[in-house]
Amino acid sequence: MMRRLKCDLSPQLTTCLKLADSIRPDCCVVRNRIPYDAQCFMRDISRDLNKLYKRHEKTFVKSKRIMELAMPMHPKCRFVPKCACPFKKTIEIIPADLPSNTRTEQLALPTVRRLLYRREHAIKIGDKIGESILNRWLRSSYLSLYSRLGNMQPLKKPQKKKKSTPKEKKRQAAYIEKLSKAKVPLEPPSWSPQTPERKGEYSMRRLKKLARPKVFELVEKPSWELTPGMKAYKATDRIKTMAEPVSRPDVHTNDEPEKVSPTALKYKPSARIKEMATPLAKNEATLAGDLKEDPFSISPNALKYKPSSRIKELAEPKEFENTHIRENPFAISPAALKAKASPRLIELAKPKGSA
Template sequence: MHKVSRSSKCCPTFDHLPENMNCFLPDISNSWQRLLERHKHMFTRRKRLLKIAQHNRPIRGRFIPKCPCKYKKPIEFVRETPTRTRTEQLALPAVRKLLLFKEDVKELFEPLRTFTINRLIRLSLLSVYSRLSNIQPPQKKVPVHKWDDAEWKKHIKYLKRLAKPKKEPKQPKLPVNKMKLESMSRFKELALPKTYEESMKEPWALTPAMKNYEPTENIKKMAQPIIHDDSALIQSFPIPINPTALTYKATKRIKEIATPREKGVGESDLKENPFSISPNALKARTTARIKELAEPKEYENAHIRENPFAISPAALKAKASPRIIELAKPKGSS
């Protein structure tokens, strides 16, 4: 941080740009003139556009540039600290080295210098590379407490108690609320075997009501036999032909379907003697392949062997394994 004094006389007031632009460098002036010429040719002047482009607000007066510094009090300019870059974070000392250095100089340095070391430790711990590598500050080693004889005896006694098998508690018998057998009359009745009553049909007998019964008209009508008309089943011979069938004229399609199917004439039908042999067939000579195919094929009967008790040479040379010898022993033999 640094302070710079500012007052009302420090800010210079700039004049307006001159109308003659030739005071600038020649190349900038030339490019400016070219832009102006190009703008004049491209822009179409219209009254409506010019009217819209005019400033509607009233101009109060000529603008006079003034110094922004209204107060005589000096202004303090604070420099913004930049964010730490990769190089700065890598340049920070290691956390463990700083902690060891702090332990060594804790009694030699002043508190202000110790505060600076703490700030460096905090920056190193919070850096990106420390977080990625999960660096933790070293912890103080806790000395291991050694047991004496009394503690060892107590521990052995506890281990012996844990080594014993767990005794399961006896489960108490729950009272069963059931009825006595003597008072269970309904259960005794259900326990008896089921008996089935056979319904015997009474013999038929002519009752007095049946003797004096008079049938109704509907019963009399239903009692009469059904008379069938046999005229449809009996036909006179010859059967009469319908008069329409006698005067019917067959169409071209019916005549085509009524004609029998034509079959091609075979070679045997063209010959005078179909059982005669041609001279070429009498002069022909059979080849070796035809003779081989003409012979009947012999099939080997694999079910019946000439010597069923013959042993193959491979079986004579074979050596039985311990497992086969074990399986060959009769069952129950040691």
């Protein structure tokens, strides 16, 4: 048998959650106490609740295994009454709505074009409530970030056209009368000797003008002459200084190349430089290997060497055939004997000055 809690309002439990004054803590002040006579309503409430339980049981398929699994392992009441005295702040009731996101809300808004079409339809059918709702949505859609990025402009009242003045009406009538007249066809151009007769031909006057050679004016430079002004010319000091060659001192040349600098005379070499300056010591054993009695003598191994066929082939000098020299350089080729000279060659073969 499952143990029941005090907060379980089952049909079998006919008493309410009533705490005695001796059990209730002193900090909890009871305001608007429920009268004890109100317990008479609990029987009616429990009866209606019993009907709901029975209706609820009929909606499910009764299976022993399912009912066993449906039983909670640790049965607890959904609401455990606690004393509100330890809480310093007042308890604020907040509706359990989902947290809203600005971007999601703005993306969920319908487009302005669709809302305008729906509002126009609502105005036609006379739906005032729908028009007010659509106006509210239009305001939100206009002020959304995506409408501002799309440069959606709010609606403006259409401006009434001004009535045209009699002067403007007269001008408009004259313009309409001008447009109503039929167009006069253009006359074909008359033919003249200067103009081309057919398509593709050119004017002879134009061709003659283009055929004239271009006139170039040769500009000859006058010959240089010594004028009297040049003879009596006196150069200024500035021109004289500019005419003098620039003298640049040669820094790289040394006046006394054999002279030793005083710093080099006072220099004291270090131990490392002295060690590097000493010549290498050669022993007699090393000198005997370097020097030979007859440096031009052939080694016995070289005398016994037998060259291979490849080395013999490479040692032979190459024979070059001179194709530029013929056997009989003075012989005339048969093609030259059969050749016939052209009039141009005969003319060129004649000596200069001959008739």
